[in-house]
Amino acid sequence: MSLEDLVEAFINLEEEKVLKNVESLVKMGKNPYEILEACRRAAEVVGERFERGEYFLSELVYAGEIFNNVMKIVLPLIKREIKPLGTILLGTVQGDVHDIGKNIFKAFAEAAGFKVIDIGVDTPPEKFVEAVKIYKPDIVGMSGLLTIAYDAMKRTVEALKEAGLRDKVKVIIGGGRVDENIKRYTGADEWADNAIVGVKKCKQMLGLGG
Ligand code: B12
Known part of the structure; x- marks a missing residue:
């Protein structure tokens, strides 16, 4: 085996x-x-x-x-650590229903000590904005595997800006094909095509080493 x-x-x-x-x-x-x-x-x-x-x-x-x-x-x-490191609001962006990678990232982030609020798949920008107002997360995590997901990610970042929330959260995008260029295009702070690296970057963004 x-x-x-x-x-x-x-x-x-x-x-x-x-x-x-x-x-x-x-x-x-x-x-x-x-x-x-x-x-x-x-x-x-x-x-x-x-x-x-x-x-x-x-x-x-x-x-x-x-x-x-x-x-x-x-x-x-996957073992869970006890201390809460911060809160991540997580969802797959509008138009995209792929959630396997999102769910794996969620499990690893929780195992590392983050509280994760999962708002599901095919999530419109307004739903992200509403959830940021309610849960006040430290980080917004957006997952997307389709090419059309990048525009949805960009629209979500813009909606956060319009709501005056962009500078209150860090934004990380994830999914098999994201990279530095897509990070820049969407206006996110970080990207990861792997759950372990994603968790590491979340820690770094909050100044927790990693
Ligand atoms: C399984 C699958 C499906 C399943 C999804 C089931 C589910 N519940 O998720 C179903 C059948 C529903 C599906 C549907 C479709 N799919 Co599909 N699908 C796949 C497939 C084979 C695997 C995806 C997957 O789960 N990978 C495994 C996970 C673990 O990998 P991952 O998502 O990359 O996640 C890792 C990291 O990226 C990271 N991560 C993920 N999210 C996040 C988030 C954050 C914040 C962070 C930090 C990290 C992070 O952590 C994870 C673990 O390391 C891919 C092939 C591929 N190359 O990816 C195609 C693929 C993504 N699908 C594709 C297509 C075309 C479709 C459909 C349009 C097909 C159709 N004609 O209907 C629909 C779209 C539906 C929609 N609107 O979303 C294309 C996309 C092409 C493109 N460029 O847009 C792909 C690439 C296949 C291909 N090569 O053509 N699909």
């Missing part, structure tokens, strides 16, 4: 094999993050096959279900 076997089974969408592999790897004491990262790599290949027309939407949906079932086994294993 190895991470490579897991990746192969995931790419072939062999759910039973994937879940058995995950259970064995967990029993062997494998780091939960490595297991999730292997699944993320496999999901990327599924996405590429979808792009090439080798897999269809039903297979994309199935890959999402397999990932969610893996998370049910792995996420409860």
Whole structure:
């Protein structure tokens, strides 16, 4: 049983094999993050096959279900620290319903000691603004995997500005394809295409090292 076997089974969408592999790897004491990262790599290949027309939407949906079932086994294993570091308001932006990566980032941020308020998927800018007024978070985290998500992120940052809230929060964006250019385009303070790095950057933004 190895991470490579897991990746192969995931790419072939062999759910039973994937879940058995995950259970064995967990029993062997494998780091939960490595297991999730292997699944993320496999999901990327599924996405590429979808792009090439080798897999269809039903297979994309199935890959999402397999990932969610893996998370049910792995996420409860992540240890939580006790001290609250700060509050993160988190959501997937308008037009985008991908939430697997968001949920993984949430679990890692909570494990590191952040309080996370999750406002869900396909979240319009006004909903982010309302939630910032209510929860007064230290950080706003926006997730997005679709190309159209970058405009939604930009609109959300602009809406925070218009509401006079932009300088009261730090903004981090995340998702498989974000980078420094998209950070600049959206007006965010930070970006991360990986949950561990995302948590580290959240700590740094609040002056907590990282
Ligand atoms: C599973 C999946 C789906 C599932 C999603 C299920 C769910 N509940 O999320 C379903 C079937 C619903 C779906 C739908 C669609 N999808 Co889709 N999907 C994928 C797939 C295969 C995997 C995504 C995933 O979960 N990856 C695993 C996670 C763990 O990775 P991650 O999201 O990057 O998260 C990590 C980091 O980015 C980071 N992170 C994530 N969020 C945040 C937030 C913050 C604040 C921080 C700090 C960090 C952080 O931490 C995570 C862990 O390290 C990708 C392929 C790919 N390359 O990503 C395509 C992909 C994203 N989908 C794609 C497309 C086209 C679609 C559809 C338009 C298909 C269609 N024709 O209907 C729809 C869009 C629906 C919508 N409006 O959103 C394209 C997007 C192309 C583009 N450039 O826009 C991709 C890239 C596939 C491809 N190569 O063509 N999809």
